[in-house]
């Protein structure tokens with residue numbers, strides 16, 4: 001049976017005065033999905049995340065977290081929510097375990113539950129080696145892990161992370177991304193970021209906002225693996241351009257380097273067999289024949305420049 005969404009936003013809008021920052025946005029996130037929130041500056045990502053986390057009232061629309069309406073049942077809805085703001089609310093003078101115990105108690109966990117929850121979260125977030133350190137003395141990467149740990153110490157089913165890898169070095173970013181992927185296995189996760197490669201490496205789904213509206217949403221797998229119409233061809237002993245142009249279903253030939261071409265083909269009819277046969281028969285020295293999938297960057301630029 002199809003599981004109910006853990007995050008559901010219906011016709012969500014937010015006006016600042018007469019200016020519409022978020023315009024009738026609807027989407028759902030299910031358990032096991034990590035959704036990358038993308039958009040150019042001012043697209044409405046922060047406004048949407050603030051509404052989802054109960055920090056900003058929508059002008060209209062409905063938000064449900066794990067089935068609880070955020071407006072009608074705010075306590076029940078928020079008990080299901082973990083939030084890492086762009087600037088994590090850390091107390092630098094606290095030790096890691098003290099701070100996490102404090103956060104767990106704020107979420108209403110009993111002393112016994114707190115003890116177990118902190119142990120678990122230290123383990124999940126790779127903090128067992130630093131649990132007695134002062135937060136102020138941790139590296140930025142470890143501080144970010146503590147920020148994620150405070151967001152999940154009460155075992156929420158929904159996690160919202162605002163630019164979680166900003167300011168981290170590549171090694172720290174990598175380990176925080178691995179952690180987010182792990183979180184996504186059991187929860188519904190939304191990650192806002194400007195890093196498209198980050199979305200490609202950790203997200204299952206993407207949502208692109210432009211001027212407050214959603215211009216694209218869906219599973220990354222489906223969006224990036226649509227029927228391919230372009231082939232990259234590498235030949236050591238290339239024939240004439242005219243010969244390449246008369247390959248079946250080839251509409252246009254573009255030169256990339258002296259030995260490489262991009263063949264634009266009719267949709268759904270890639271002439272790979274014909275190329276391999278011709279290359280063998282006419283000794284073209286074929287060294288590359290690759291279908292070109294669209295990258296998220298191409299898709300993002302197409303969509304955000306169109307609107």
Ligand SMILES: Nc1ncnc2c1ncn2[C@@H]1O[C@H](COP(=O)(O)OP(=O)(O)OP(=O)(O)O)[C@@H](O)[C@H]1O
Nearest residue numbers: 016019020021039040041042043044045046047048
């Ligand atoms: N408090 C406010 N008062 C008036 N306008 C606002 C307010 N907050 C945001 N805006 C406007 O709403 C629009 C959306 O802003 P928002 O911060 O949600 O975008 P964003 O996608 O998060 O951008 P960025 O990537 O730059 O953080 C912008 O045009 C912004 O100037």
